[in-house]
Amino acid sequence: MAADQLSAAQSTALGVIAARRGELSDWCATIFDFGETAWREYRSAEWYVARLRAEGFTVEEGSGGMPTAFCAEWHNGDGPVIGMYAEYDGIPGNCQAASTRREPRAGLGFQAGGHTDPHSGLGIAGLGGALAVKAAMERHGLKGGIRFTGEPAEKVRGSKPIHAAKGYYDGLAAILSFHPFYMLPMCNTVRWETHCGAGWSMVYRFLCDRPEGWGRSDGAPIPQSHSAIRAPGANDALNLMFLTSKSLRDSMLSHQGGWSISEAILTAGQATADNQPAGLAELQYMIRVPTIAMAEAVTAALDRNAEAAAAMTGCRWERHWVCKSRPGLANHAMARLVWDAMQRRGAPAWDDAAAAVAREIQANLGLTPMDDPFIPEMSRLIEPEAAEAILRRDLAPSQTHSTSDDYTDMCWHAPTARFYVARPALRAPEGFAYPAWVMNALGGIRATIDPMVERAAEVLALSALRILEDDVAREAAWAEFRTRTGGGVGGSEWVPPQCDYAPPIHFRWPEYVNTPRGHDWWIPSAMPGA
Known part of the structure; x- marks a missing residue:
């Protein structure tokens, strides 16, 4: 032709x-x-x-x-x-x-x-x-x-x-x-x-499993159960991670050339009563960078921030991948x-x-x-x-x-x-x-x-x-x-897939739901004052 x-x-x-x-x-x-x-x-x-x-x-x-x-x-x-x-x-x-x-x-x-x-x-x-x-x-x-x-x-x-x-x-x-x-x-x-460059995204999950041990060097429980709210909990861990990473952003990645680090809060709270510390909080990050090496460096910095935030709040932390694109x-x-x-x-x-x-x-x-x-x-x-x-x-x-x-x-x-x-x-x-x-x-x-x-x-x-x-x-x-x-798939210059994780489908991604109110968004549509 x-x-x-x-x-x-x-x-x-x-x-x-x-x-x-x-x-x-x-x-x-x-x-x-x-x-x-x-x-x-x-x-x-x-x-x-x-x-x-x-x-x-x-x-x-x-x-x-x-x-x-x-x-x-x-x-x-x-x-x-x-x-x-x-x-x-x-x-x-x-x-x-x-x-x-x-x-x-x-x-x-x-x-x-x-x-x-x-x-x-x-x-x-x-x-x-x-x-x-x-x-x-x-x-x-x-x-x-x-x-x-x-x-x-x-x-x-x-x-x-x-x-x-x-x-x-x-x-x-x-x-x-x-x-x-x-x-x-x-x-x-x-x-x-x-x-376009690389895009890496992950969810940091903070979990407060044992609030009763907060502040006790011997690990003994807090005397009064209602005092467990003194434990900072997962929301505080998320807040520390959020603010720490913002203050260190320029140190992790200079904002020039269209590259960025952005975040979104997926989950916060999960307390069943006012005197219970938040047991679960999740914070998602997206890293847009030109190279995989830069993505790895930023991820290492975020990991350190998550570890510090968890240690200060009596929580443990997990990192779950959303994407690792080349x-x-x-x-x-x-x-x-x-x-x-x-x-x-x-x-x-x-x-x-x-x-x-x-x-x-x-x-x-x-x-x-x-x-x-x-x-x-x-x-x-x-x-x-x-x-x-x-x-x-x-x-x-x-x-x-x-x-x-x-x-x-x-x-x-x-x-x-x-x-x-x-x-x-x-x-x-x-x-x-x-x-x-x-x-x-x-x-x-x-x-x-x-x-x-x-x-x-x-x-x-x-x-x-x-x-x-x-x-x-x-x-x-x-x-x-x-x-x-450098020779096609598998060649000397070929970059292999970076995905080494399962599909991240189990998080609390926003969605439509069917309730007695009908087909609705996960935030109720008929909100007072809306």
């Missing part, structure tokens, strides 16, 4: 996406409305499994020991297998309706889960691309297959390190990774050389292949209905609606090398990676391209910043999010079919992969 023209199979795939445009829109709205969060995406995963089976895929549910993950396969004889995937987790505290004003989805409060990036559009774009490739392969007799994985808990870098360690990316000819635009200049472009690996041959597909289709286009939605949001915020309410970067492509140059303006010459994402774990198992398609974003008057709910809403309103989903599905389909049909392009990607890894 010549690189300068569409093949018959690629033309077929574009026709399939156009014909299924209405279904893609409905599906995207469905996942957006589920609004489920990390490790608790039960309805979303169930929906994908049912849809993929209906489309002729064989699906393994609960892949890698993760209840909300899956691995779907479809083959049309022996041949190259393309890796694609869906993400579908949202974030607590971002419940937003597909509306032009700030309001939660029906029956919920603002603290419930919601899609921000949005992974609802990411996943359906991936599904649309995979179904178009399947249809084209069937119609034109192309040999090979598709492996489509369901990746839960991306917001805590959850599933991909586990899938990688358990072999779910092995044997693939190439992997295509799409994400909605979330920062400039990475909008309607492909990552070139500077890929830094990314570039592949210029794959990036150029996907860039060719992006140039064929161009940037997404938003119509008058989308502009009307944007103006209504501006009016509801008290702004004067703009004739052209969207940022100009949405409607133009940027060459990967040009985006790379802009990205590196603020980076030290020695810095090899920037920010963090877990697609990087895929890069070490097959040639991988990471690309970004514009999602809707509004122009702002000078000195004004839009509240977060605006981007969340635009990710759920059909008129504003559907153009991104359709364009990303097209780029995925064209790229996958190019890999299947173009032996020269496929071998070029593999030649570069072997060079960069």
Whole structure:
């Protein structure tokens, strides 16, 4: 197949996406409305499994020991297998309706889960691309297959390190990774050389098992049982860990170049009465760094802080891994292949209905609606090398990676391209910043999010079919992969999976619950004064 023209199979795939445009829109709205969060995406995963089976895929549910993950396969004889995937987790505290004003989805409060990036559009774009490739392969007799994985808990870098360690990316000819635009200049472009770095996350658990022994050098019990509250307990251990680590943050990791340490309290309290010290408290950390060595150093410092906090409060401590993802690996041959597909289709286009939605949001915020309410970067492509140059303006010459994402774990198992398609974003008057709910809403309103989903599905389909049909392009990607890894998987420069832990599914991750009040968020939606 010549690189300068569409093949018959690629033309077929574009026709399939156009014909299924209405279904893609409905599906995207469905996942957006589920609004489920990390490790608790039960309805979303169930929906994908049912849809993929209906489309002729064989699906393994609960892949890698993760209840909300899956691995779907479809083959049309022996041949190259393309890796694609869906993400579908949202974030607590971002419940937003597909509306032009700030309001939660029906029956919920603002603290419930919601899609921000949005992974609802990411996943359906991936599904649309995979179904178009399947249809084209069937119609034109192309040999090979598709492996489509369901990746839960991306917001805590959850599933991909586990899938990688358990072999779910092995044997693939190439992997295509799409994400909605979330920062400039990475909008309607492909990552070139500077890929995302490592991301390590863990939960520190503090347990106060013997409060009755607090303050007694002989280990004898406190005389009066109600005096046990004198024991500091797990909440105090968590507080000491939280504050100590904040005060030492610059010593553990200098905040420059996009690297960071952040924390979230998962569990606090667990006392059964006012005069009982807290028996359990859990604090989660996320480390975003360019190298594994830096992640190990920060982890050692956090371990020391946890040990000190536990010793001062009469507790014991445990560290449980949430993720250990590797830094990314570039592949210029794959990036150029996907860039060719992006140039064929161009940037997404938003119509008058989308502009009307944007103006209504501006009016509801008290702004004067703009004739052209969207940022100009949405409607133009940027060459990967040009985006790379802009990205590196603020980076030290020695810095090899920037920010963090877990697609990087895929890069070490097959040639991988990471690309970004514009999602809707509004122009702002000078000195004004839009509240977060605006981007969340635009990710759920059909008129504003559907153009991104359709364009990303097209780029995925064209790229996958190019890999299947173009032996020269496929071998070029593999030649570069072997060079960069020192011989391929297991080579001298290859970084093996860092995952040496079980899926962290048993923690108190925020989730939806069914109670006598009905379907509710774990923080009751009908809160006084809400």
